[in-house]
Amino acid sequence: MLNPATEALARLLPQGVMREIAPAYLEEPRGRFRGQAGLVAAPRDVEEVAAIVRACEKARVPIVPRGGGTGLVGGQVMPDGAVPLVLSLERMNRIRDVYPEEGVIVVEAGATLQQVREAAAKAGRQFPLALASQGTAQIGGLLATNAGGVNVLRHGNARALCLGVEAVLPQGQIMHDLKRLRKDNTGYDLRDLLIGAEGTLGIITAASLVLAPVPAETGVAMMVVESPEAALTLLSLAQARMAGGVTAFELISGQGLRFLDVAFPDLRQPFATRPDWLVLVEVGLPAGLSADEALEVLFTDATEAGLVSDGVIAQSGQQAAELWAIRETIPEANRHVGAIASHDISLPLSEIARFIRDASAMLAGMADLRINCFGHLGDGNLHFNLFPVEGKTRDAYDAIRRDLSRAVHEMVVARGGSFSAEHGVGRLKAADLARWGDPARLGAMRAIKDALDPAGIMNPGVILA
Incomplete structure (x- = not known):
């Protein structure tokens, strides 16, 4: 009614x-x-x-x-x-145009990431935004949240992969800005303003997206490291050896592997015992360079330097997919266990190892819990998630849930990091933004919101509480 x-x-x-x-x-x-x-x-x-x-x-x-x-x-x-x-936007899902020579694809906002990636592949190119939810996530939402994923290290967030947008502004004006230009210095960049605005300043209805060449050689390896410090040193070594060819560099904790044992016991893991820390490395190289040989050299050099104690290099596409399945199934295993609190954070690379150590020690003094730390180490984005100890349920922590998250976020912000790395602010973190956001920046954001959406109808309560 x-x-x-x-x-x-x-x-x-x-x-x-x-x-x-x-x-x-x-x-x-x-x-x-x-x-x-x-x-x-x-x-x-x-x-x-x-x-x-x-x-x-x-x-x-x-x-x-x-x-x-x-x-x-x-x-x-x-x-x-x-x-x-x-x-x-579910009905606006067309692939409007593909320009392989330009490296551009024009799509509607309701197209799923998988549709776009498949259309790019048919044209002999790749759309390098990669997420586990690609079959459901739509381009409009990915741009509205400036989504990240596993390939940000090489290709950037969604914003870096968008050249132009078509959008409807809050009073119904259509902004026709589906340009395919790499250079366009004609005033304020309203495209970038709408990207990451989470629907609070307008509705993205279509986008011109960047396509990248498909690497001639790809390789995937999983290596055991002693600590996050060793993982960061390995990252630096890999980037130096591959000259820009590292496409993904993921950190995985032993706690995450043990959660997989519980939730997905049939999932194959490459090591008989569960190490404390792993890294998953993916490289993409041009013709004439062997990705497998490059990873072999990296593994040898890292072992000799004491950074790596064991490892496996995928010998086929199937083996590469199995290694990636370990990383991509961790969020599902987390949901099976049931998190007390999840944190999508980013830090300067030089702060990451100290943060993991210090935050773990701080939280141990606040409650008995388990920490599953994993994520996109190459771009400084960690998922630092807290879980009950065995024998307890997440409900037992309801009284201190907010205190735990606030303590984590305070430590992140104090070290020059962000409490929202790739998921956005939404409603969940609007109060955090009000608490820790720079006052001048927040004031400018509110002025923009008031100017473009004076009626306040566009996704109220998101970002600006």
């Missing part, structure tokens, strides 16, 4: 855009927030998006843009406040 305001809005919407309010539109993966919706609209093109936004602006109804729903900070749901319209 629609309320009068929602009924009035429904009459203003384009024909055929309405969707049933199914549970999937109101959920987020971690179950921390439960959304609400007066209406769900799924437009077919940018003109329909603009019409929906104009109608919502006129009726003063909030809009929650929704992509694949894979975000981890609650930006895709609105649990309280005025009942919003959920705007799903």
